[in-house]
Amino acid sequence: MARVIVDDLTKEYNSPGGSILAVDELNLEIDDGEFVVFVGPSGCGKSTTLRCIAGLETVTDGTLHFGDEDVTDQKPKERNIAMVFQNYALYPHMTSRENMAFGLKMSTDLSKDVIDERVEDTAEMMGIKELLADKPKALSGGQQQRVALGRAIVRDPEVFLMDEPLSNLDAKLRAQMRTELQQLQSELDVTTVYVTHDQTEAMTMGDRIVVLNDGKLQQVGTPLECYHRPANRFVAGFLGSPPMNFLEVDVDLESGTLSNSAFSLPIPESAVDDVSGSKLTLGIRPEHVSLVDAVETHAEPDHLIETEVTVTEPMGDITNVYLDVGGESLTVTSDDRLGVRGGDTVHIHVPAAKIHLFDAESGEAIKHSDEPIDSTRIAEASGHAETA
Amino acid sequence: MASTTRQFRRRVADLQLGNYLPFYSRLSEEQRFAYKLLAPGLAMMCIIHFLPIIWGTLISFMGVDSTYARQWHNAPFVGLENYLYVLDPRTVIGGRFWFSIRQTVIFAVGSLVVTYVLGLTAALVLNQKFKGRFVARTLLLLPWVAPVVVTLLIWRMMFQQQSGIINNILLSIGIIDEPIYWLIGDNTIWTLVLTHSWTQFPLVMIMLYAGLQGIPQQLYEAASIDGASRWQKFRYVTFPQLKPVSAVVVLLVMLWTMINFTAPYVLLGAQPPRAGQVGILYIYEFAFSNFQFGRGAAMSVILFIIAMTMAMVYYKYLFDDDFTEDSQ
Numbered sequence: 020m021a022r023v024i025v026d027d028l029t030k031e032y033n034s035p036g037g038s039i040l041a042v043d044e045l046n047l048e049i050d051d052g053e054f055v056v057f058v059g060p061s062g063c064g065k066s067t068t069l070r071c072i073a074g075l076e077t078v079t080d081g082t083l084h085f086g087d088e089d090v091t092d093q094k095p096k097e098r099n100i101a102m103v104f105q106n107y108a109l110y111p112h113m114t115s116r117e118n119m120a121f122g123l124k125m126s127t128d129l130s131k132d133v134i135d136e137r138v139e140d141t142a143e144m145m146g147i148k149e150l151l152a153d154k155p156k157a158l159s160g161g162q163q164q165r166v167a168l169g170r171a172i173v174r175d176p177e178v179f180l181m182d183e184p185l186s187n188l189d190a191k192l193r194a195q196m197r198t199e200l201q202q203l204q205s206e207l208d209v210t211t212v213y214v215t216h217d218q219t220e221a222m223t224m225g226d227r228i229v230v231l232n233d234g235k236l237q238q239v240g241t242p243l244e245c246y247h248r249p250a251n252r253f254v255a256g257f258l259g260s261p262p263m264n265f266l267e268v269d270v271d272l273e274s275g276t277l278s279n280s281a282f283s284l285p286i287p288e289s290a291v292d293d294v295s296g297s298k299l300t301l302g303i304r305p306e307h308v309s310l311v312d313a314v315e316t317h318a319e320p321d322h323l324i325e326t327e328v329t330v331t332e333p334m335g336d337i338t339n340v341y342l343d344v345g346g347e348s349l350t351v352t353s354d355d356r357l358g359v360r361g362g363d364t365v366h367i368h369v370p371a372a373k374i375h376l377f378d379a380e381s382g383e384a385i386k387h388s389d390e391p392i393d394s395t396r397i398a399e400a401s402g403h404a405e406t407a
Numbered sequence: 408m409a410s411t412t413r414q415f416r417r418r419v420a421d422l423q424l425g426n427y428l429p430f431y432s433r434l435s436e437e438q439r440f441a442y443k444l445l446a447p448g449l450a451m452m453c454i455i456h457f458l459p460i461i462w463g464t465l466i467s468f469m470g471v472d473s474t475y476a477r478q479w480h481n482a483p484f485v486g487l488e489n490y491l492y493v494l495d496p497r498t499v500i501g502g503r504f505w506f507s508i509r510q511t512v513i514f515a516v517g518s519l520v521v522t523y524v525l526g527l528t529a530a531l532v533l534n535q536k537f538k539g540r541f542v543a544r545t546l547l548l549l550p551w552v553a554p555v556v557v558t559l560l561i562w563r564m565m566f567q568q569q570s571g572i573i574n575n576i577l578l579s580i581g582i583i584d585e586p587i588y589w590l591i592g593d594n595t596i597w598t599l600v601l602t603h604s605w606t607q608f609p610l611v612m613i614m615l616y617a618g619l620q621g622i623p624q625q626l627y628e629a630a631s632i633d634g635a636s637r638w639q640k641f642r643y644v645t646f647p648q649l650k651p652v653s654a655v656v657v658l659l660v661m662l663w664t665m666i667n668f669t670a671p672y673v674l675l676g677a678q679p680p681r682a683g684q685v686g687i688l689y690i691y692e693f694a695f696s697n698f699q700f701g702r703g704a705a706m707s708v709i710l711f712i713i714a715m716t717m718a719m720v721y722y723k724y725l726f727d728d729d730f731t732e733d734s735q
Contacts, residue, residue: 073628073632074631075631075632094631095628095634096631096633096636100632102628102629104625106623106625108626108629110626110629110643110647111648112648112650113647121635121643122632122633125633125636125639126634
């Protein structure tokens with residue numbers, strides 16, 4: 020078990036067209052036993068960071084510590100880590116048992132009996148005991164995945180590294196493995212770094228998520244923090260499906276409004292002091308916008324916008340409604356069975372409390388929605404609502 | 408031109424192949440096309456390989472000697488007599504034939520080992536990233552690309568006992584005190600092995616190199632994390648992953664060496680020293696110097712059967728497994 024401390028980690032690749040900066044001065048502390056998910060689009064540097072932690076890539080600059088030990092220049096085998104690869108990277112010519120035993124055979128001087136016992140215990144835990152004699156080719160994707168996980172677990176490493184381990188599984192199995200992996204991690208209590216481009220995995224699995232873009236750290240926080248208090252427009256847009264709506268607005272401090280060609284909304288009270296400049300990006304999550312029937316009696320009449328429906332997407336449990344707001348597209352997610360269709364004119368409610376504001380140029384967040392982001396706050400909020 | 412093609416097509420269509428070959432009409436258009444493409448190759452195979460095999464087998468049961476050299480079809484049928492004669496170790500010819508088979512096996516196994524080790528080493532070196540590896544690859548292919556007779560003649564010159572450069576070098580650096588007789592006496596079989604391996608190893612190298620390129624990098628990364636050293640990565644990842652291509656290489660080199668005529672003939676001549684008398688050379692000498700075509704054919708058939716048996720046994724026990732188990 021170990022804390023992982025990443026200090027000013029920089030990784031540059033030399034390519035014929037000049038050097039490519041894959042990771043740019045990344046700083047991060049991962050607690051002992053923590054499950055941290057690196058998430059970001061392709062090429063954001065998440066896998067490279069993981070590979071640096073694994074020792075598969077040399078670090079251009081900065082240091083890496085496991086606990087108090089500087090591992091920056093150590094070889095992978097000296098780091099006591101285990102890794103699960105996207106394509107599993109099982110040795111095709113070895114049986115599951117041999118695959119799982121290989122690490123112990125190479126890195127320890129345990130006797131064959133002890134290794135066998137540990138392999139069997141792990142296989143039992145992973146539910147793959149009957150597959151031990153099979154070679155990878157005879158196994159399904161899900162089974163290979165389990166063997167690959169078993170191979171990592173049996174080593175009893177200080178740090179687990181997982182590089183998109185679920186992305187080759189079908190949707191159903193992926194959902195199942197997601198839950199299993201979380202359980203497994205909390206049982207084993209091993210520091211885990213998990214790389215994914217799938218924001219559902221990021222949101223559901225990690226104790227904390229690390230959002231990366233272009234080799235730069237965007238935000239570190241619990242999933243709900245990142246979701247409801249995004250540090251910048253990138254994080255806000257990356258997490259959530261459908262993604263957050265962004266509308267470019269002009270600020271009029273005199274009249275206290277945010278407006279564009281299609282609407283004019285009052286500047287939320289909580290943000291009045293922080294707003295400056297003339298242009299901002301307004302962000303609002305699709306689930307926070309609602310379609311309004313009774314326009315006249317609405318509680319926040321100045322937060323209503325008249326729009327036209329372009330497309331509706333019934334998903335079964337929810338419906339995505341795509342609207343046209345002054346030439347920009349806006350998505351509303353609703354769990355009502357809506358009677359609206361493309362071409363209809365509707366009113367939508369953009370609640371002041373749920374609005375995010377971002378600097379139009381830097382993308383830095385200026386105001387967040389008031390959604391609670393941890394369980395105590397959620398309890399407080401609901402208690403508050405009751406007393407109110 | 409187009410009309411000629413059309414006429415040709417019509418003529419082929421007029422043949423109504425389907426009427427003569429019931430199975431042909433059952434084939435899909437695609438399969439028929441495949442057979443048409445295969446036909447010229449198959450025809451060549453028939454002329455170059457199958458017909459001589461049949462003819463040779465036929466002759467091996469007949470008393471074809473100098474008397475019948477020009478009219479072999481009139482030679483008497485002698486049943487298994489030729490075989491019994493050449494296989495009888497008590498006769499001079501039988502004894503020499505058995506000895507030549509033994510030398511053939513040494514030649515084949517020796518060449519295989521040397522070729523494989525050389526080829527694998529070269530492939531592993533080429534698989535490293537270093538400047539000039541593409542030049543190195545071309546240079547390493549030269550022994551195989553150069554006309555084999557030229558290569559062999561050069562080796563023959565280099566192996567000369569007095570004037571050859573090899574003895575000169577070995578003498579001057581003090582490895583040997585007296586010139587070695589490379590081309591006469593007991594050493595000839597090893598000279599043969601070395602020379603033949605030199606001409607063959609680039610092919611093995613290229614095949615193994617292709618095999619190496621096909622091994623997923625992730626396996627090495629997984630092995631690194633599992634704590635394997637360089638040698639252990641070779642032992643537990645590279646070598647097993649090369650098994651399918653090695654299986655092909657081993658089979659081909661074995662068979663090609665067993666029936667190789669050029670190397671022994673150019674290096675040692677038609678009447679080689681005893682130790683250099685591999686099967687194919689002995690058969691040649693026996694059949695064409697003594698005009699004993701029937702018995703020579705019997706020897707050929709025996710060599711053919713030995714080679715085929717080895718190939719089949721090998722295929723059954725090694726090949727099969729490895730080909731169902733492709734690398735991921």
